[in-house]
Amino acid sequence: MSEEPAHRHESGLVTETRGHVRVFTLDRPERRNALSAALQTDLVEELLSCAEDPQVRAVVLTGNGPAFCAGFDLKEIRELDQQGGHFRPPMDRPGRSLFEVVSETYVPIVAALTGHAVAGGFELALACDIRIAAPGIKLGLPEATIGMGANYGSVVLPKRLPMGIALEMLLTGEYVTSEDAARWGLVNRVVPAEEVLPAALALAGRIAANAPLSVRRMKETAVKALDLPLATALRLDVGPNPYLSEDRREGIAAHLEKRSPQWSGR
Known part of the structure; x- marks a missing residue:
């Protein structure tokens, strides 16, 4: 940093x-x-x-x-x-x-x-x-x-x-x-x-300190979904997808191994 x-x-x-x-x-x-x-x-x-x-x-x-x-x-x-x-x-x-x-x-x-x-x-x-x-x-x-x-x-x-x-x-x-x-x-x-x-x-x-792709995805989804119907909002796919990222694998591994995650932003 x-x-x-x-x-x-x-x-x-x-x-x-x-x-x-x-x-x-x-x-x-x-x-x-x-x-x-x-x-x-x-x-x-x-x-x-x-x-x-x-x-x-x-x-x-x-x-x-x-x-x-x-x-x-x-x-x-x-x-x-x-x-x-x-x-x-x-x-x-x-x-x-x-x-x-x-x-x-x-x-x-x-x-x-x-x-x-x-x-x-x-x-x-x-x-x-x-x-x-x-x-x-x-x-x-x-x-x-x-x-x-x-x-x-x-x-x-x-x-x-x-x-x-x-x-x-x-x-x-x-x-x-x-x-x-x-x-x-x-x-x-x-x-x-x-x-x-x-x-x-x-x-x-x-x-x-949190996973940067997750943070961006959550903010972007929250902002863009604010005035949308629920069914439409749930199907938004905005910003980077954290579910498919290296950070998702790293975050789960770090949680199970009881260590701090090393985020790559990918």
Whole structure:
């Protein structure tokens, strides 16, 4: 397993490799880690690279400073407006939507929410697979209060919550706490702030220790089967087939021989 020093992109994205876990840190604390166009582009590129790298078996996404992410960079958008630039809706842009890439990356992604996650920052957290949060942080979609649309959140939040709760959050723009989110299942667990990142790294490490083909197959199946009828979902055959892999034979042998398996990813 490799250990690579942290690398900081000019956009403010910091990347680091810890064994089979890739760590991404949004590092624009002076802007509450707002998602500038450059930051979105770099994060999309890094996530696509993770999907191509068999050594990356889990991802942790976190933010530096008091906020996980405050959403899209409103100052950048306002400057574009003042310059007479053309603002395109999220799904009408030349590049891929960041949230779509996060949700479609079949490497499991754990969000470590050490601070507030609002607007596009909350959508970014929603796109991740597992969320660990600090106590008392704010989560929500205030887009209706500033004339934006919460395109991703409007689709995904009603899939995660009862419709009445989802619509109240969307239509009022009011925030909820991490404790509320944990009670509704939006957050997996709430831990003390100083334990959020270590807990996320430990969980990602536990995932990365498992058979990589099995993990990918399970995530890809779960995501693609979510809205399918049971009979159709059971017959999906997506991603690599772990039943026919060398790792399946190795995993069974290691279990019976009471030793740690040596995964080959084949």
